[in-house]
Amino acid sequence: xxxxxxxxxxxxxxxxxxxxxxxxxxxxxxxxxxxxxxxxxxxxxxxxxxxxxxxxxxxxxxxxxxxxxxxxxxxxxxxxxxxxxxxxxxxxxxxxxxxxxxxxxxxxxxxxxxxxxxxxxxxxxxxxxxxxxxxxxxxxxxxxxxxxxxxxxxxxxxxxxxxxxxxxxxxxxxxxxxxxxxxxxxxxxxxxxxxxxxxxxxxxxxxxxxxxxxxxxxxxxxxxxxxxxxxxxxxxxxxxxxxxxxxxxxxxxxxxxxxxxxxxxxxxxxxxxxxxxxxxxxxxxxxxxxxxxxxxxxxxxxxxxxxxxxxxxxxxxxxxxxxxxxxxxxxxxxxxxxxxxxxxxxxxxxxxxxxxxxxxxxxxxxxxxx
Numbered sequence: 501x502x503x504x505x506x507x508x509x510x511x512x513x514x515x516x517x518x519x520x521x522x523x524x525x526x527x528x529x530x531x532x533x534x535x536x537x538x539x540x541x542x543x544x545x546x547x548x549x550x551x552x553x554x555x556x557x558x559x560x561x562x563x564x565x566x567x568x569x570x571x572x573x574x575x576x577x578x579x580x581x582x583x584x585x586x587x588x589x590x591x592x593x594x595x596x597x598x599x600x601x602x603x604x605x606x607x608x609x610x611x612x613x614x615x616x617x618x619x620x621x622x623x624x625x626x627x628x629x630x631x632x633x634x635x636x637x638x639x640x641x642x643x644x645x646x647x648x649x650x651x652x653x654x655x656x657x658x659x660x661x662x663x664x665x666x667x668x669x670x671x672x673x674x675x676x677x678x679x680x681x682x683x684x685x686x687x688x689x690x691x692x693x694x695x696x697x698x699x700x701x702x703x704x705x706x707x708x709x710x711x712x713x714x715x716x717x718x719x720x721x722x723x724x725x726x727x728x729x730x731x732x733x734x735x736x737x738x739x740x741x742x743x744x745x746x747x748x749x750x751x752x753x754x755x756x757x758x759x760x761x762x763x764x765x766x767x768x769x770x771x772x773x774x775x776x777x778x779x780x781x782x783x784x785x786x787x788x789x790x791x792x793x794x795x796x797x798x799x800x801x802x803x804x805x806x807x808x809x810x811x812x813x814x815x816x817x818x819x820x821x822x823x824x825x826x827x828x829x830x831x832x833x834x835x836x837x838x839x840x841x842x843x844x845x846x847x848x849x850x851x852x853x854x855x856x857x858x859x860x861x862x863x864x865x866x867x868x869x870x
Contacts, residue, residue, distance in 0.1 A: 514647070514665040514740075516665060516666055516667060516668050516669065517668050517669070518644050518645065518668075518669040518670075518671060518729050519668065519669070519670050519671065520640075520671040520673065520722055520725045520726060520729070521670075521671070521672065521673065521722075522672065522673050522674045522718065523672065523674050524633070524670045524671075524672040524674075525555075525558065525559060525562055525672075526562075527670070528559065528562075528606075528631070528633060528670055529562050529563065529566050531668065532563070532566070532568070533566060536631070536667055536668060537604040537629055537631070537667060538629075540602060540603060540604045540629070541568055541569055541602075542568070542569040542570065542599065542602060542603045542604070543560075543563055543568055543569070543570040543603065543604050543605075543606055544570070544571060544573055544594055544599055544603055544604070544605045544606070545559055545560045545563070545570055545571070545572050545573065545606045545608060546573045546574075546575075546590060546605055546606070546607050546608070546613065546616070546617040546620070547572065547573075547574055547607075547608040547609050547613055548574065548575055548576065548577040548578075548581065548609050548610075548612065548613055549574055549575070549576050549577045550577040550609075551577070551608055551609040551610070551613065551635055552572065552574045554635070554675070554678055555608050555609075555633070555635055555672075555675060556572055556574065556608045556609075557572060559606065559608055559633065560572050571594075571597050571599075573590050573593055573594065575589065575590065575616075577612075578612070578765065579612055579652070579760070579765045579768075579769065580765055581612060581616070582612045582615060582616050582650075582651050582652050583651050583652055583653065584651050584653070584660065586616060586651075587616060587619060587620050587651060590616075590617075590620055591620060591624060594624065599624075600625060601625035601626075601628060603624075603625075603628055604628060604629045604630060604631065604667075605617055605618075605620065605621040605624070605628060605629070605630035605631070606630065606631045606633060607621075607630060607631070607632050607633065607666075608633045608635065609633075609634075609635050609636070609639070610634070610635060610636035610638055610639040610643075610683075611636070611638050611639045611642050611643050611769065613639075614632050614634065614639055614643040614649075615643065615648070615649050615650055615651070615658075615661070616649075616651060617630060618630055618632070618643075618647070618648075618649035618664055618666065619649035619650060619651060619661050619662065619664070621649075621664065622649060622662050622664035623662075627664070629666075629667050630664075630666050630667065631666055631667050631668055631669075631670070632644065632666045632668075632669040632670065633669075633670045633672065634669060634670065634671050634672070634675075635672065635675040635676075636675070636676070636679060636683060636687055637676055637679070637683075637684055637686075637687025637688065637691070637721075637724075638683075638686055638687035638689075638690060638769065638770055639687075640671040640687070640725050640728065641687060641690035641691050641694065641724075641725075641728040641732075642690045643669075644669045644671055644725075644728070644729055644732070645669075645728075645729050645732040645733050645736055646663075646732060646736045646740075646746075646749075647663045647664050647665040647666065647736075647740070648661070648663060649661045649662055649663070649664050650662075652761075655826055656826040656827075656828070657757045657760070657761060657826070658757075658828065659826075659828055663740060663741055663742075671725050673716070673718065673721045673722060673725065676716050676721060677716050681714075681806075682768065682806075683768070684714060684716075685714070685770070685805055685806040685807060686768040686769065686770035686771055686807075687770055688706075688713070688714075688770065688805045688807065689769075689770030689771070689773040689774045689777070689802070689807055690728070690770060690773065691706065691724055691727075691728055692706060692774075692777070692798070692801060692802060692805070692807075693751050693752055693773065693777060694727070694728055694731040694732065695727075695731075695843070695844070696751065696777070696798060696840045696843055696844070697731070697748055697749075697751050697838075697840055697844075697845070697846050698731045698734065698735075698844060698845070698846075699727065699731060699844050700842070700843050700844030700845075701844075702727045702731070702844075703797075703801070703843050703844060705723070705724075705727075706724070706801065707797075707801055707804075709723075710801075710804050710805060714805070714806075732749065735748060735749055744852040744853070744854065745852070745854060747829060747838060747854045747855055748838050748846045748854050750828075750829060750838055750855075751777070751780060751838045751839075751840060751846065752773050752774075752776040752777035752779075752780045752838075753773065753776055753827070754776065754780075754824060754827045754829060754835070754836075754837050754838075755775065755776035755779040755780065755820075755824065755863070755867070756769075756772045756773035756774075756775060756776025756777070757772065757776070757827065758776075758820055758823035758824050758826070758827065759772040759775050759776060759811065759815060759820060760772035760773075761823055761826075762815055762816065762819050762820050762823050763812070763814070763815060766812075766814075767808075767812070770807065771807060771808050774802045774807035774808055774809060775808055775809060775810070775811055775870070777798065777802065778798075778799055778802065778809040778810075778870065779863070779866050779867060779870060780837065780838075780839060780840070781794075781795045781798045781799065781840065782795065782866050782869070782870070783837070783839075783858070783862065783863060783866045784839040784840060784847075786862075786866075787839070789839045789840065789841055789842075789847050790840060790841065790842050790843070791842070794842050794843050797843065798843065809870075810870050811867065811870045817864075817867055817868065820867060821860060821863070821864055821867065824860075824863065829855050831857075834857045835857065835858045835859075835860065835863065836855040836856060836857055836858065837855055837856065837858045837863075838854055838855045839855075839856070
């Protein structure tokens with residue numbers, strides 16, 4: 501018997517810039533010319549059917565005008581497209597058009613696009629570089645930092661994927677002006693979540709500037725984008741691979757993701773998250789993790805923004821409780837919740853432990869009240 505030891509210690513620098521601004525398409529092309537993607541000359545622009553005419557096609561046109569090769573790869577808009585068969589369809593289309601390892605992916609769109617395109621980039625040719633061009637408030641808040649990429653399945657959400665960092669992220673605030681009002685409101689859920697878990701002053705800022713944000717006032721939008729990046733960065737830089745601390749970014753998501761799926765995606769992600777956040781603060785208040793006043797402030801702010809805080813009548817409560825067990829925080833068959841501590845902090849339940857088991861009866865009672 502013999503043994504051969506394979507030593508593969510690595511030091512990897514996955515640092516990248518997040519550029520926040522307005523009308524960033526010219527900057528994207530300028531950066532590519534300056535070597536952002538190295539010597540790559542071929543770009544796969546991946547987007548959805550809604551974003552394609554607004555930003556996907558114009559970015560491809562600018563790339564070609566600059567002398568680069570490129571193609572547009574489009575899939576139907578919506579969370580239902582964030583599945584393995586869509587990824588397979590995109591991969592086959594890229595292969596059919598001659599894309600190999602000498603290409604770069606540009607994800608243009610919201611969170612579904614960046615999650616799906618980032619996952620594709622991480623596995624295509626065993627990994628090709630990619631760039632995120634975020635066109636929604638939700639993607640700016642949720643996908644600009646961290647490198648989380650994933651697809652959903654019928655059994656679970658976001659459990660098939662990988663951590664794969666982009667070359668750069670562009671948060672183009674001008675694109676928010678073309679969002680339907682409900683999608684702008686939808687994006688506020690992750691922003692409020694970030695304030696709840698890490699920054700009480702940021703929470704107060706949102707309370708004071710709700711109207712400015714929803715009117716896409718440049719100063720307010722730039723500020724919340726910067727704060728979203730700051731909050732998420734402080735978590736991700738300490739726990740890139742989601743071994744402990746990064747779990748706090750799932751605040752409100754245990755119920756939120758379950759509701760999103762059980763609703764058959766009639767609810768947008770942010771709408772479902774707001775309901776999940778409401779369940780979290782209600783249960784947290786019962787446990788003494790925040791006061792009644794703090795609980796009511798969170799619920800009130802979500803309502804002011806236009807987010808739902810009650811479970812729709814068409815949601816089957818039994819199916820919802822069952823769906824909770826597909827959450828990625830479940831351990832040994834037990835539900836586990838992240839809880840905020842007041843406003844601007846999170847609870848800890850031991851060294852590097854940021855979620856605690858919750859009995860099914862505890863959460864069922866809260867859900868019945870909602």
